[in-house]
Amino acid sequence: MTKGVEVSRRGRVLEIKMNRPKVNAINIEMSQALGAAFAELRDDPELWVGIITAEGDRIFSAGWDLKALNSGEMQLDNWWETADYGEGGFAGLTENWKLNKPVIAALNGLVIGGGFELALSCDLLIAAEHVEFGLPEMPLGIVPDAGALQRLPRRIPYNIAMEMLLMGRRMTAKEAARYGLVNKVVRKDDLMTVARAWADQIAGSAPLAMQSVKEVLRAIECRPLEHAFAEMRGDQLETYRQMLKSEDSAEGVAAFVEKRAPNFKGR
Template identity: 60%
Template sequence: MSDAVQVERRGAVMEITLNRPKVNAIDRATSVALGNAFCELRDDPELRVGIVTAAGDKAFSAGWDLKAAASGEDEEVGLWWHTDYGPGSFAGITELWDLNKPVIAAVNGLAIGGGLELAIACDLIVCADHAYFALPEVPLGIVPDSGGLQRVPKRLPYNIAMEMLLLGRRMEVDEAMHYGMINRVVSSDQLMPTAREWADTIAAGAPLAVQAIKEILRETESMSVKDTFSYMREAEFENFPKVLQSEDAKEGVAAFAEKRQAHFRGK
């Protein structure tokens, strides 16, 4: 693993820390390393949930490393996706469509441009109270095409999303919380304890059920409720059919009836 991406396993939880001083910008090598980490989370049956955060207390990530791009180190600015940015494309997760395990973003500081796109690709977002978000691409002559255009308008009212996209204006965490773009705001010293508490809660659940939820929501996001029901019954999902016939389902029901803690094995 790259020195810029540090990975620690804590039981069934993988913690991924971006560590590129001063602002944790993401160049191509870092993107590849992030992608490899998220693929390890995806592929290891012993892992059930991930946390992504960053070193320091100033920046979660300032996004794409523009200095590397301008120097030609990461190819010239242009159709960047023709260059190998690793599995999951930019930041390793923004296009990792087969990652069915939940990822929690613990946003420890500013998340701008690609940093916001990394955070918003995650399933839960907890922020330190001094963090903020912005999409400053337009004045640079580019667009936020790794999730800013695709995900932000789905998380915010259209006109507010357009303020961020067109004006590049800064959004504080309280406002992001108000609109539901993030889940919680905490003090800096409670950031990782909160993320770990959430991760442990998820890890204690039935893995197939957790993965089926993420799988179904991703595949049916743009469908009507009626079409979603039909698609769930007829589509060839990886996890959904397994859940209903799993040993974990039997264990969960038995544990409820016997008033004891369930012990799920992902089978």
């Protein structure tokens, strides 16, 4: 374990677990450790999918380490410039624009503040049934500017997002599922079983194809439809272009025609 972050490999899946008692508050060192873990996922061709979770069943993360902020260890003004939070911005994922491999959030407890922003940065969210989401920054005189302001109103109805942002009210896992904020709600004892099953299913796909999905969606987000097509068909999306002429694309088609399982190799 490095700076409250445990990293383990399970086949083509990298599992990242936060374990910094009592609430997995993320300080600079922990953010750097998370960034290093996600960089490992990004850079290792043998890793195709990531899972982020936390120890126990009480809390996923309370987000920013307010004690470190209060002590002066961390700064508020221009915080993204005054300290090195590691690759990928705060928590290693909130501004990680180069990680095309999918990340599953296995949410084991309260998802609060910056912990919520980390979860919002993931591609698939699985929540234990007792999980609640909250943004308690307003009474502190600050705002959740590491992803919640930017992402939440795009994921759920604007007025519901504003209720969470302005009033700090919590949202249950069941309500989050109704809005599509989380993909699935499960018993807490089943959380990692389901997350690993999803990761294994994704890892059975051609990696360049699944990485192209993230690359393309990031490039075309909020673009008019005609411009989205033009963006995708330009020459800027490297992974998508590699996928079109890859051995795996030919293998997938051949396997379908020959009625056999494909043998994808990531090239």
